[in-house]
């Protein structure tokens with residue numbers, strides 16, 4: 001058994017260390033967690049966030065998009081499930097983007113089939129939990145965070161799944177100083193993010209569920225089917241209040257590491273997030289995210305970056321699919337995943353190079369090194385695959401001469 005940090009809930013984030021009386025007020029007697037550890041959860045928003053002056057390198061979704069969430073809440077006159085900040089319709093609009101009657105533009109967070117988002121949102125309003133499944137870089141974590149932010153106003157009730165995740169991270173732990181001094185009591189109990197979500201009717205998140213050892217995963221079964229969490233040491237239980245649900249993410253590639261038991265799988269509605277359907281969709285995703293990231297890193301906007309973004313996406317898609325875009329040439333796929341997320345990093349890295357060492361315009365030379373780094377994960381096999389691609393595809397393609405030269409330079 002691991003010893004949790006004293007007075008800090010398991011998996012605590014900085015947001016949780018600030019005391020807040022209000023959160024415990026709405027909790028039913030007998031189901032509440034100790035007021036001492038009552039989190040800011042439920043208050044959410046930027047007013048009482050852990051990052052009031054906006055200096056966080058990566059603000060939580062509910063802070064970064066607080067204005068959009070507030071505008072949606074104001075415009076939203078549809079019925080809201082118990083303890084939801086927004087109606088399912090407004091949550092879907094928050095994720096997919098749109099324009100409100102008063103002209104407020106909601107930026108799309110997720111670019112993909114509308115139906116997927118609708119199914120995911122409605123699942124959260126049912127008694128089944130939501131499992132987001134997909135290959136790496138398909139925005140599972142991203143969607144899970146934004147869903148929690150829109151539904152509960154708080155995306156921080158998070159358990160990060162690893163091979164070493166203990167049961168306490170999902171159920172509860174103990175403050176050992178308290179436990180030794182006074183014996184088991186409510187005050188000595190350190191609730192997990194899941195336990196807190198249950199008692200406050202919030203959305204909990206479990207990242208990388210299939211990396212968690214099978215016996216620890218199974219502690220979710222009672223929580224999801226009975227909606228209670230027994231605390232035998234105290235002869236009590238925590239009952240989930242309305243509004244509680246759970247979003248888990250799992251990676252396709254990890255399948256087989258720790259398969260989900262069928263008992264647990266039945267408690268989830270699985271939504272598979274696909275890779276972007278075509279080049280245009282992927283270029284759209286990459287350019288949006290690069291723009292957002294660039295702004296938070298204070299990189300100058302690259303007015304003519306679209307050509308390079310399209311090129312990075314084309315290279316990634318061709319190598320990932322094992323065939324050129326025109327379908328004529330078969331290619332070998334490298335060992336790396338070459339996901340949209342990696343394309344975003346390559347372009348962001350390229351923009352930084354262009355901003356600091358170039359003239360601010362994204363050019364082939366700025367992305368070539370990044371692409372090489374993403375493609376060549378295995379120095380022997382991947383390098384051969386890359387060189388073959390450069391010599392047979394890049395070299396022959398119209399308008400790709402500069403890029404070909406840049407690739408030759410960085411591989412030399």
Ligand SMILES: Nc1ncnc2c1ncn2[C@@H]1O[C@H](COP(=O)(O)OP(=O)(O)OP(=O)(O)O)[C@@H](O)[C@H]1O
Nearest residue numbers: 109110111112136137138139140141142251340341
């Ligand atoms: N369809 C999409 N719409 C919007 N953003 C996307 C999409 N696909 C990928 N992204 C972007 O890719 C980045 C990585 O996504 P994320 O980390 O959520 O992937 P993941 O599926 O959780 O990957 P992993 O399996 O490695 O954990 C995010 O910044 C996200 O914005």
Ligand SMILES: [Mg+2]
Nearest residue numbers: 140141142249
């Ligand atoms: Mg993830």
